[in-house]
Structures are given as structure tokens and as C-alpha cells.
């Protein structure tokens with residue numbers, strides 16, 4: 001670690017924090033001691049948050065509370081404001097109006113206190129590529145004020161739980177993408193943070209890596225940690241305790257996955273036809289309220305299976321596929337906005353390839 005330690009002042013992880021008073025000083029470990037807010041207070045709280053980037057009004061009045069011990073997901077299409085809200089909570093960005101608090105600390109005025117108590121996994125890699133995996137973890141522990149011995153012990157634990165023992169001595173830059181993500185998570189957990197921020201943290205992970213990653217996140221939550229995550233994967237938002245659907249800088253729905261789905265009511269009939277526009281027009285003429293999405297024509301009905309025979313018998317275009325399913329989060333978004341929860345390229349919101357949380 002001698003050479004690693006020498007590198008810290010130049011390549012310190014906290015250099016990622018813009019305008020930061022140094023976080024690289026001995027810190028109080030998150031032992032929930034004196035002066036902490038009560039157990040009933042939210043872990044994260046936003047009040048009247050607005051963010052403007054010049055003419056772009058990215059957040060338009062966000063009021064939100066995330067409870068301690070909760071796994072909370074922020075789900076929305078590209079450009080909805082997810083990263084902006086995430087970054088304000090994570091002290092990386094200042095709001096234009098309103099306040100954001102983390103564990104009772106203001107994310108602007110008391111950002112060092114916030115940073116001492118949080119772990120974060122960025123979308124972009126943040127590892128020290130030339131250091132070994134073990135040294136990356138050890139170093140992070142030292143940054144957070146752990147003794148060398150405690151940092152080593154904690155690193156060793158995380159190497160086991162995240163399945164990284166075999167690569168512990170390897171330079172971080174020589175890992176696969178999935179292994180790097182797991183090391184990022186291990187680094188974020190090394191000082192046992194009270195809040196874990198995950199920004200699209202599993203982008204690019206393979207199935208096994210994703211599974212290991214979420215298993216460790218679940219373990220963290222079951223031990224009382226709070227997780228605030230953004231994701232493009234509906235499947236990854238689904239196991240969250242609560243989900244906020246965000247669109248055009250506003251939270252348009254908030255609740256448990258089941259509560260959100262209950263808003264759709266009934267079920268969904270999905271038709272893939274040779275001409276979805278014509279199919280939708282016919283359905284409208286016959287008293288239905290279809291929506292066209294990248295998946296096909298969607299029809300929300302109290303009993304979609306009962307509607308299906310009539311539709312199949314009379315629809316004036318060929319139906320290639322028809323299915324009835326329980327509402328998904330994508331259906332919720334469609335019902336609320338009339339638009340599909342698509343990515344910026346107009347493709348349907350992706351589903352994780354297995355290994356969901």
C-alpha cells in the first residue's frame with residue numbers, strides 16, 4: 001500500500017466531487033451517534049426542488065421523502081431529470097430552488113457531512129486502474145478514516161461477499177466490465193455508509209455479475225441501509241420498496257410497484273398487428289382507448305381476456321400476436337403520460353437480462 005498511499009493526494013477519489021472541501025480526512029465512522037436525526041425522519045428529503053440549466057427547466061418542483069431502510073428507485077425516460085435529482089441528493093449539483101436533505105443534512109451547506117455517510121456508484125468507472133482490487137478497497141477505507149487494519153478486514157469481507165477474491169491482486173484496469181462494477185460497489189460499501197446511491201449502476205453487466213451485484217445491495221438494505229437508485233431497467237426498479245416515476249422534471253407517480261400497477265386497473269391486452277395505427281383507429285371507433293407503443297397496440301381493460309375474442313374476430317388488420325398480461329411499470333407510465341417509457345432512441349425501455357434485484 002505504500003505506493004498506493006502516495007498516489008492518493010493526486011488521484012484521490014474525492015476529486016470527483018466538484019468544488020469539494022476535501023473529504024479525504026479522517027472521518028467519524030457512520031455509527032449513528034450523537035446529533036443524528038430520529039429513526040422516523042426520512043433518509044432523503046426534497047422540498048420544492050427546481051433545477052434550471054439555462055433555459056432547460058430540468059426539475060420542476062420535486063417534493064419527496066425516502067425512508068430509512070428503503071430501497072427506492074427513480075424510473076423515467078431519457079431526459080426526465082433522474083440524474084439531476086440523483087446528483088443533487090448526492091451533493092454533486094446545487095438546486096436552483098428548494099432544498100435537499102440527506103440524513104437530516106443539507107446537501108449543499110452540509111455536503112461534507114452527507115458525503116461522510118454515503119456511498120456512491122457512478123455510471124462511469126471511478127476505480128484507480130493501476131491499483132489492485134484489494135488496494136482500491138483498502139484505500140477507500142483509509143479515505144473514510146478507517147484504521148488500516150479495519151480497512152483491510154472490511155475489504156477482505158467484501159472481496160468474499162462480492163465474489164472478488166480471485167481477482168483481489170489484479171490491477172483494476174485489467175478486470176472485466178462486470179468485475180469492475182462489483183469492485184465499484186465494494187468500494188462504495190467499504191465504510192459501511194448509511195445511504196447508498198446507485199446511478200444506472202448495472203449498465204453493461206452480464207447476468208451473473210448483475211445477480212451478485214443486486215444480492216449484495218439487498219444484503220445492504222436488509223442490514224438497514226437505504227438505497228436510492230436510478231435505472232433504465234424496469235426489472236431493476238420492480239423489486240424496490242417504492243418507485244418514483246419521473247417525467248419532464250416532475251414526479252408523476254409514487255408508490256410500491258403494486259400500488260403503481262393498481263393505478264392501471266384490470267389488465268393489458270397487447271396486440272402486434274400489420275398496421276398498428278389502423279388497429280388503434282378501429283379500436284377507438286369501437287369505444288376502446290388504445291395506446292400505440294413500440295411493443296404494439298396496448299389496451300387497458302378491466303377484463304382484457306373478455307375483449308380479446310371480439311377484437312380478434314373483427315379487427316380489420318392481421319394480428320400477428322395477442323397477449324394479455326398484468327400491468328407492468330411500462331404500462332403505468334403509458335397510462336399516465338400517453339407515451340411509452342422509451343429510451344432516447346425511441347426504443348422500448350430495456351429489460352435487464354436476468355439477474356434482477
Ligand SMILES: Nc1ncnc2c1ncn2[C@@H]1O[C@H](COP(=O)(O)OP(=O)(O)OP(=O)(O)O)[C@@H](O)[C@H]1O
Nearest residue numbers: 053056058076077078079080081082083084085344
Ligand atoms: N449540464 C447540463 N446543461 C444543460 N442541460 C442539461 C444539463 N444536464 C442535463 N440537462 C438537461 O436536463 C434535462 C434532465 O437531464 P437528466 O440528465 O437529469 O435526465 P435523465 O432522466 O437522467 O436522463 P438520462 O436517462 O438520459 O440520463 C434534460 O433535458 C437534459 O438535456
